[in-house]
Amino acid sequence: xxxxxxxxxxxxxxxxxxxxxxxxxxxxxxxxxxxxxxxxxxxxxxxxxxxxxxxxxxxxxxxxxxxxxxxxxxxxxxxxxxxxxxxxxxxxxxxxxxxxxxxxxxxxxxxxxxxxxxxxxxxxxxxxxxxxxxxxxxxxxxxxxxxxxxxxxxxxxxxxxxxxxxxxxxxxxxxxxxxxxxxxxxxxxx
Amino acid sequence: xxxxxxxxxxxxxxxxxxxxxxxxxxxxxxxxxxxxxxxxxxxxxxxxxxxxxxxxxxxxxxxxxxxxxxxxxxxxxxxxxxxxxxxxxxxxxxxxxxxxxxxxxxxxxxxxxxxxxxxxxxxxxxxxxxxxxxxxxxxxxxxxxxxxxxxxxxxxxxxxxxxxxxxxxxxxxxxxxxxxxxxxxxxxx
Numbered sequence: 001x002x003x004x005x006x007x008x009x010x011x012x013x014x015x016x017x018x019x020x021x022x023x024x025x026x027x028x029x030x031x032x033x034x035x036x037x038x039x040x041x042x043x044x045x046x047x048x049x050x051x052x053x054x055x056x057x058x059x060x061x062x063x064x065x066x067x068x069x070x071x072x073x074x075x076x077x078x079x080x081x082x083x084x085x086x087x088x089x090x091x092x093x094x095x096x097x098x099x100x101x102x103x104x105x106x107x108x109x110x111x112x113x114x115x116x117x118x119x120x121x122x123x124x125x126x127x128x129x130x131x132x133x134x135x136x137x138x139x140x141x142x143x144x145x146x147x148x149x150x151x152x153x154x155x156x157x158x159x160x161x162x163x164x165x166x167x168x169x170x171x172x173x174x175x176x177x178x179x180x181x182x183x184x185x186x187x188x189x190x
Numbered sequence: 191x192x193x194x195x196x197x198x199x200x201x202x203x204x205x206x207x208x209x210x211x212x213x214x215x216x217x218x219x220x221x222x223x224x225x226x227x228x229x230x231x232x233x234x235x236x237x238x239x240x241x242x243x244x245x246x247x248x249x250x251x252x253x254x255x256x257x258x259x260x261x262x263x264x265x266x267x268x269x270x271x272x273x274x275x276x277x278x279x280x281x282x283x284x285x286x287x288x289x290x291x292x293x294x295x296x297x298x299x300x301x302x303x304x305x306x307x308x309x310x311x312x313x314x315x316x317x318x319x320x321x322x323x324x325x326x327x328x329x330x331x332x333x334x335x336x337x338x339x340x341x342x343x344x345x346x347x348x349x350x351x352x353x354x355x356x357x358x359x360x361x362x363x364x365x366x367x368x369x370x371x372x373x374x375x376x377x378x379x
Contacts, residue, residue, distance in 0.1 A: 025202045033208040040216065054338065054366035055241035059354060061363040106238075108375070141348035145255075145341045146237045148350060149369060153239040157374065165354070 055152065060164070069134045072127075075120050077135065077151065078172055081142035083107075086176060087116050094179050099147065109154045117158060135163035138172055228304045231264070232256035237343045238372035245366065249334045251325070252368075254305055255341035255349050261317060263324050264305025265335065273331035274324075275300045314352070322356050329360065337365040 071090035078086045078094060086094035097116060100107035121133040135155065139148055148165075155163055231254050249270075254262040265271055275297050283293050300306065308324060309317030329335055337357050341350060357365055 022201070027202065027204060029204065029208050033212060036212050044219075051244045051247075052236075052368050053239075053241060053371045054243050054245050054368050055239050056243050056364065056366050057354075059358050059363040059365075061358070061361065139347045139351070141346060141351070143347040144343065145345040145347060145350050146343040148347060149237040149239050149343075149367060152367075153241065153369075153372075157240060167351075 055149065055156075057152065069132075073124050073132050073134060075117070075133055075135050076138065078138045078140070078168065078176060079143045079147045079151070080140040080176060083144070083147065084180075085113070086179065087120075089120060094175055096179065099150075109150055113154065114158065117155075117160065121160070133160075133162065135160060137163060137165045138168040139165070140168050140173070228302070231262045231305045231307075232260055234340055234342045235344075236340070236368060236370040239367075239369035240372050240374050241369055242371065243366070245338065245368065246336055249332060249336055250338050251328050251335040252305065252338045252340055253321075253325075253353050255339070255345045255353070257342040257344045259311035259346060259349050261308045261310060261321060261349060261353075262305040263308050263321065263328065264303070265328055265332065267332070268301050270328070270332040270335070271301050271303075272297070274327050277331060278323075278327045311346075311349070314348075318352055318356070321353070322360065325356060325360055329362075337362045338368060339365060340368040 074090055076088050076094070079099060080086075083099050084096065085099035086096050088094045097112045098110045099113055101110040117135075121131065124133045125131050137148075137151060155161075234254060234256060248266060250266045252264045252266070254264065256262075265274070279300065280293055280297065283296060288296070308320050311317075325337075339350065339353055354365075357363065
């Protein structure tokens with residue numbers, strides 16, 4: 001700027017001394033190491049292992065008496081081998097439906113299943129006046145564990161609390177055989 | 191004349207000793223405290239569910255079922271395993287003619303094993319009786335045990351039904367199914 005530069009200690013006034021003295025930059029690393037140790041100690045003391053998630057199942061104990069439910073308020077869901085599912089109210093004929101929606105990368109519970117649950121529960125509620133639908137789940141020996149978990153999970157999400165798991169008897173197998181021989185693959189729209 | 195001040199480049203010299211020290215300390219810490227996970231009893235592909243209930247911390251009795259229907263029973267605490275072994279298994283091994291040293295050896299292995307093989311689909315009757323006996327023995331060894339089922343996605347339902355029936359028979363109607371976490375579906379009402 002101005003014509004006069006502030007005199008510097010190493011100005012070139014000195015004769016012959018052209019080289020500037022190099023000041024080394026000494027950074028004290030102690031605080032950084034302290035921070036590192038503090039972080040380490042903090043995580044050593046507070047880390048907990050991730051616990052596996054679980055789904056709780058409450059079966060009725062063996063000395064519980066049976067609850068009487070009117071059959072018209074009972075929705076029976078039967079699942080057999082190969083993810084085949086059938087539903088019916090009371091003693092009606094079982095109707096097949098698609099349990100899984102296989103379009104995505106992982107099969108998820110289909111909307112058809114949710115629709116059946118909601119529609120039938122709504123019908124019963126309108127008829128009886130309160131929400132009394134009971135769901136009976138029957139799984140074939142050869143159905144997969146995955147079916148049980150997915151159905152229970154779905155009932156939990158939709159907040160259906162009144163359900164029970166029953167045995168899949170010879171009678172059930174008979175009824176399903178009757179239905180699957182007459183109507184091979186025609187899911188009835190509920 | 192204005193003197194153009196050139197930006198002075200200074201070399202930065204750092205002593206790297208503390209950083210190396212930290213690296214070695216971390217290495218030593220993990221070398222001394224890492225424990226290997228016990229080998230898996232059988233590969234289990236867990237089903238996914240939106241349930242978020244965490245597994246209880248202790249007193250867990252796990253029934254593991256592989257995809258092919260092989261069933262294993264295990265408890266989480268070593269003292270409980272010792273009690274099960276001494277109360278029941280040692281006697282059965284002795285009756286089967288195993289020598290004392292071999293029984294000792296089995297005891298040691300049993301104490302460290304995450305679970306032991308009960309049976310599989312080839313003999314469902316025997317699987318049912320063995321499983322029921324061992325579950326009763328486990329409950330006798332530790333009454334606070336909580337039953338848990340860890341099964342593969344493609345396990346046949348008949349094994350799960352068998353296990354649930356035994357749980358109900360032995361008066362344990364409340365149990366947990368281990369799942370992997372899944373996000374809630376987007377459309378909810």
